Amino acid sequence: MSTATRHKLEMLRTLPSDAARQIQWSFADRYDLQMLVQSVRAVARGPVARLVAQGGRNTHEWTPGKAEMLEAFDHSGITAVFMDLEQGGFIAGPRNLALALVAFELAWVDGGAATASLAGCLALAPIHERGTPEQQDRYMKLAAPPQPGEDRKPWRGAFCLTEPIPYVGVDTGMLDGKIRIVEWKPGEEPILQVEKRGRFITNIGFANFVTAAVDSGDDRIKGSCMVILEEGDPGIFDRGTATKKMVHQLSSTGDPIFNLRVPASRIVGGYDIKNGVLVPRYSHSEVIEAVFRRTRVTVGVMTAAKLLSAVEPVIRYQRGRFRGAATATPGSVRYEMGLQAREDALHRLVDVWATGEASASLAFAAARAFDELDPLEREADRIIAERGVSGTRAKAKFLRQVSDEAASLLRLMPGDQRKEKLQSDTLMRFVTLDSLADILCPAAKLWNTGWGAQMMREAVSLMGGYGITEDCPGFLGNKWMDAQLEATYEGPEAVQRRQLSVTMTNPVFLAQFRNWIREMRGIASERPGTGACTLATAMTMWLWTLERLQHSTDSDGGKLYQSARQGVTFPLADALCWLLAARCQVLDVLELDRRGAQDSSVAEGLSGLVNFLSDLCHVQTARAGGEAARICAELVFGYNRHPAWDEEGYRGCYQQDELDALEGFVPGIAACATDVIAGDGSHPSKAGPCAKCNGAEQFLTLHSKLATCLTGSRLAKDRAAEAVSKLMIPEVLDYPA
Amino acid sequence: MSNGYHIVVCGSVVPDPLQTLEPIETPAGPALKNEMLLPAVLDPWAAHALYEAANLAAHAAGSKVWLVSLGAKAKLRQVMMTIAQKVSFELVPIDGPASGFADAHATAALLAEAIQSITGLDRSRLLLFGGWESASRGAGVTMQLIGERLGILDQFQGVDQLRVQPDGAFEILERIEGGRHQVSLCQGPPALFGWATGNLPEPRNNPQIGMANMRAIMPALQRAKTAAPAPDAIRYRSASPPKQQRQTRIVKNLSAEEIAREIVAWIEKA
Structure with missing residues (x-):
């Protein structure tokens, strides 16, 4: 390999x-x-x-x-x-x-x-x-859809969050919409008046019910909640005007207005009455946290699908590009290979394909993690309740203790018997997987859609002018535009970066991340063609950078890694996403290699497929490593002030006469000196004396190592490109265009 | 019919017709390039037979449908993920070659043997369904050969319609030349029907049916017997793809009449 x-x-x-x-x-x-x-x-x-x-x-x-x-x-x-x-x-x-x-x-x-x-x-x-x-x-x-023998139409629902209009989005801290108690007879259920205006609400054109986030507008209601509205409720259920969006037009989107009377039993999760005040059991943000945490993964999957769906139409277009021209006769290179005779066309397609593979692997890994987490979460809740821990703060404190122990165990060397508790103890498994889900979900949403939209543009460009027409096979132009919405809805990129900037410092996650570096080195020793070694080096560099930034200040003494310093935390979150996606891609290819031979329909072409996908991994890990290196270098050095041609800067420079004197003792030293101040005070024509790397020597070693780790990655790209030019594709696309 | 029919449908998998199908020579004889790697579908002719069988079974209480299928187990499994969602049936899989170059006699022998081994099959109520033709095995004789081996004498080919009469007899419409049908009457089972296209649309996928079917299909696939191809049963001197050239032109502003006129002119010129 x-x-x-x-x-x-x-x-x-x-x-x-x-x-x-x-x-x-x-x-x-x-x-x-x-x-x-x-x-x-x-x-x-x-x-x-x-x-x-x-x-x-x-x-x-x-x-x-x-x-x-x-x-x-x-x-x-x-x-x-x-x-x-x-x-x-x-x-x-x-x-x-x-x-x-x-x-x-x-x-x-x-x-x-x-x-x-x-x-x-x-x-x-x-x-x-x-x-x-x-x-x-x-x-x-x-x-639920009707079962055989049933004669009914299934109800459709819409989800209505929305911060104050006219803007669109889901900043859960800026809630619009109010509930008030309009009737509360003794011994009976309160009746609520719900006022809510939504914007960019999907499914609203036909929804029979709406789950809407609202805040209290009444002293007798505590906090916020989500409430269920039905189209038959007394009052106004106005679906509003259709949103004039330029993407995702097959979904119904509009700006509804609701002013409805509903019973308090419509509060999602129910409520309690405490001292004459109606207290919803869940605030709207508690409900939303549980919801978005899972649904955002599927959005990341969508953009991955677009990229992979582009491969076949682009290959067909490239191969047939010159057919019909008088100079492209059957048997000629132009006729048989079309644009695929050109390296650039193939290399760019390889990039699109590699990104698609990485993003699909990342998103599906996230989805699988939540499948594993769901029952574990319920079991953990049960255990916590059994131990008498109640209330949000007490629960958080309890889980913090479990997390600390889990992180300690994760740091133990492989084979240490004490690590077995990580698997046998439900709470340990929960906090470990939970820390991972906290990373994978925003990473899949952020990287897949954000970088995916960029690469979807690349896919469109590979179809030439055809790409931006309605006739483009595979609807690639639509998909490019759609990807932009996917990067935005259900929490735009900034929201995902913000979440990552918090969760990626969780010690339980970081302990796993360290183990992954070791895992990648192990994989690399057996499967060097995957680029796992490159990835391990890039991961080490990312970790070094995080630790450095967490304990460093800028040249003005400002703390670097802190919530408000998004210029630091957000790019580092971006870099992590690149690495996570590439790792998931490598692991998926290994899984295919390990189990593919058991299926005879896969076994026949398995080695060719694994070789190709390994080459795509190598291409992607090289790219991911490069992106991480660029980001980390900017963050490590970018907050140092560049030396200037001033008194302080001069202190790090040689004086010409000093150098002349030294030349007598150390012949040739003058040739090595870059920053030399002449006798008349003049200096080299540049921004200032060259910056030093004090304290960052280890980073530069890693940076240099990563550069050499890229060895072979372009050969992998060449091989992948050759494979793309030779693989057999269907006669036609299996859906109309 | 009070006890219903026992309907056995013979049908196997063929490569998805949208794929590039290129004959190649292998040490074991002719084959299709990368056939194992290509997506497969249930042979469209057999699929019509299966849908007709399910429809007939749904209208005759006590009926049961089996699908007897010779093909690579992995491919059969893939195809079942779609077909099992469409109609209820029990799969009788045989793990063996399903290529278009398999010998019809050897195939018929394997299928007949599998049908005879079905537990609980009542031969007096047996209706043997299959495709009149095949998308990959176009010899057009496999169903007849199975019928002969099972001793079924009432055989109908190119069937487009089977209607049960009040007395339990069948009225059968078989395709003949000139776009016409031959109408036959048959007293009842056992009988063999090689279906043309029938009249039914492809049933929608229904995952509930699929889940119910798969509970029996998965164990059946695991138990599937492996059938070795008969050595030297048939030898091919050469194989080549049909002579055809795909010429595509996208038109959006022509009426159906204009398109039809153009096609007729093209045919006359050819």
Whole structure:
């Protein structure tokens, strides 16, 4: 597998098959998910693709064609994915990976279709995560598609958060919307008046119910909450005007106005009465935290799907680019290879493909982590309650103690018996996985969508002018624009960076991160072609930089790593995302290599596929390492003041006469000196004396090491490019354009 | 019919027709390039037969449908992820070659043997369904050969419709030349039907049906017997793709009449 010895190994023969993807993304043993993928794909590449091809995106209004898409979701099981078995669902257990796969398949064709599907889940999620049993029973069953023999239409939901209009977004601290008590008869349930104006609310064109975040506008109600509104409630349920968005047009989006009377039992999670005050059991931010933590992963999946979906249309375009021209005759290089005769076209496509692989691996890893975390979280809650710990602060303190112990255990050397507790103790497992989920979710949302949008532009550019036409196969122009929204909604990039800047300093995470460095070195020793060694060096550099910044000040004495210093924390979060994505990509390829031979449909071309995907890993780790190195270098040195040609600066320079004297003792020293002040006080023409690296020698060693670690990465890119030029693709795309 | 029918559908997997299908020579004979790596679908002709079988079974209480399928186990498993969501059936898989170059006689023998080994199959109620043609095995004789081996004498090919009469007899429409149908009457099972396209649309995916089917399909796939191809049963001197050239032109402003006129002119010129 080493870069130096893999010159004539088997090459990629076809695009990766479903069976290979199932192994890579760890659902080869889940036939329920494999069926789901096929079912969603039939809808995505059938009715959804036809709707887009027929111009369904060319209107902001909710149309019968778009409504038919929802019916297709119902019939194919997409709507029921979110439901528990007793509520009409068909997938048992946690469904984060299932929802991620739904998003992946729909976004492969159209992001708006994926959003329309996910928005229904988003509306139900507050009820699913924090609702009372009665609320869960009512709304889940209403939203479930009809069973055979039932004659009813499933309810659709919308999720309404929104900070003060006219702006759009989800800064949960800036809540708009009020509830007041308008009627409270003794011994009866209070009746609430809910006033809420939403903006950019998905699914509002047809929603039968809305889960809305509101704040108290009444002394008799404490704090904020989420409340369920129904279209039949007395008062105003105005869906408002359709948002004139330029993306995701297959989803309904609008600016609704609600002024409704509802019973207090509509408060999500219920309420208590304390001293005559209605106290919601969950604030709106507590509900939202539980919801967004999971749903943001699926958004990251969507952009990954776009990138991978671009590969086949771009290859076909590149190969056929010159066919039809008089000078491109069958058999000629121009006819047979088209643009793929040019290295640049291939290299750029390799970059797009590598990014797609990395982002898919990162997002699916996040989804799997939440599938593992969900039952663990419930079990941890049960144990904590059993131990008599109650209240938010007490619980946080208790978990901090568990985290400290987990971090200590994680720092022990491999093989230490004491580490077994990390697996056998539920609370240990919980805090360990929780710290990981706290990183993977914002990382997938941030990096996949942000960098994904950039690379989607690259994919569009590979189609030339064709890329920005409606006729472009694969709807690549649409996908480019859609990716920009994905980077924004459900928490824009700044929100994700902010979260990462906090969670990435969690000692439990950092202890795992250190172990990953060792893990990557181990992988590199057996599989050098993956670029794991490059990644390990880049990870070491990132960790060194974080620790340095946490204990450093700028030239004015200002603390560097602190909440308000987003110029420090945010880029470091970006760098981490690059590294995480590349690591997930490497691990997925290893999984494929390990298990692929067990499936005869994968085994036949396995070595070629693994070789190719390993080369993509090498390309991506090199890129990730480069990005991390650039960011870390800027942060390590960028906050030092550059020496100037002043008294202080002169102290670090040689004087010409001093140098002349030294030359007699150390011949040649004058040639080594760069900053020399002449006898007349003149100095070299540049910004100032060269900056010193005091205290950063170790960083420079790492930086230099990382540069040499890139050895072979371009050879890997050349091999990947050659493979792309030779692999067999289908005759035509399997969905209309 | 009070006890319903026992409907056995024979059908296997073929490469997705959208894929590039390129014959190659291998030490074991002709094959398709990268066939194992390409996505597969249930042979469209057999799929029509399966949907018709499920429809017939749904209208005759006590009926049961089996799908007997010879193909690479991994490929069968993949295809089941879609097909199992469409209609209820029990899979009888045989792990073996399903390539278009397999010998129809050897295939028929394996399928007939598998059908005979189905537990609880009532031969007096047996309706044997399959594709009249195949997207990969176009010999057009496999179903007849299975019928002969099972002793089923009432055989119908190119079937587009099977209607059960009040007395339990079947009225069958078979395709003949000129776009017409031959109408036949058959007293009842056992009988063999090689289906053309039938009249039913492809059923929608229903994950609930899929989950129910897969509970039996997965163990069946694990138990699937491996069938070795008969050595030297058939030898091919050469294989080549059909002569065809795809010429695509995107038009958006032509009426259907204009397009039809253009196609006719092109055919006449050719």
